[in-house]
Amino acid sequence: MSKKKIVFKVPVVRVQFDGMRFPKKCPVCGKEATMNSRISFATKGIQRASPILTSYPTSGVSHTSPSSIFVPRSLLLYVCDEHYRSESGDTNYKVICFVINVVLAAASVFVGLQVANHLWVGTPVDISTLSVLLAFPVSLLITAMVLRSGPLGSAVKVVGFDSGISNIWLQFTRDDYREAFMRENSEHAELVKWIMKS
Numbered sequence: 001m002s003k004k005k006i007v008f009k010v011p012v013v014r015v016q017f018d019g020m021r022f023p024k025k026c027p028v029c030g031k032e033a034t035m036n037s038r039i040s041f042a043t044k045g046i047q048r049a050s051p052i053l054t055s056y057p058t059s060g061v062s063h064t065s066p067s068s069i070f071v072p073r074s075l076l077l078y079v080c081d082e083h084y085r086s087e088s089g090d091t092n093y094k095v096i097c098f099v100i101n102v103v104l105a106a107a108s109v110f111v112g113l114q115v116a117n118h119l120w121v122g123t124p125v126d127i128s129t130l131s132v133l134l135a136f137p138v139s140l141l142i143t144a145m146v147l148r149s150g151p152l153g154s155a156v157k158v159v160g161f162d163s164g165i166s167n168i169w170l171q172f173t174r175d176d177y178r179e180a181f182m183r184e185n186s187e188h189a190e191l192v193k194w195i196m197k198s
């Protein structure tokens, strides 16, 4: 498997998953945090943490067993009221989007067949019929936007993890938050400029 080096303009933090502590301030705005919020990350999806397998930048040892790492985890961190995002709320959105997409996908197949039939026999296709076909990609787009993590997901990103998820690589947008995080985890975190993607 070929490896790719990913270099970060702003350093990312490598930290041991166990014992990791988040500073009690909001990663989005830097204000004092008042509540907990959980951000999920899986090897696929939500966080847009693409399924990156990383090795220690220093050791050069690669951990390349993609099948063994599909363990979704989440991070519990502190946020202010304003940037609090509940996980149950997120889940509801996802379920609604999923149902809408399934219905539209089915409708698109049905309408697609009708359109094909119209074209086959040479009768004009109704605009409203075509609009159903258009609704599906629009709905997919909306879903993608909903599933995209909000401000919190942009402020804290999981950019990689090793095979046992004993270490994860985190990217923070706020410098002060990164510094606070480093202070909080001084024993088991380090700043890195690049990771190897397997």
Ligand SMILES: [Zn+2]
Pocket: 026, 027, 028, 029, 030, 031, 079, 080, 081, 082, 083
């Ligand atoms: Zn905030």
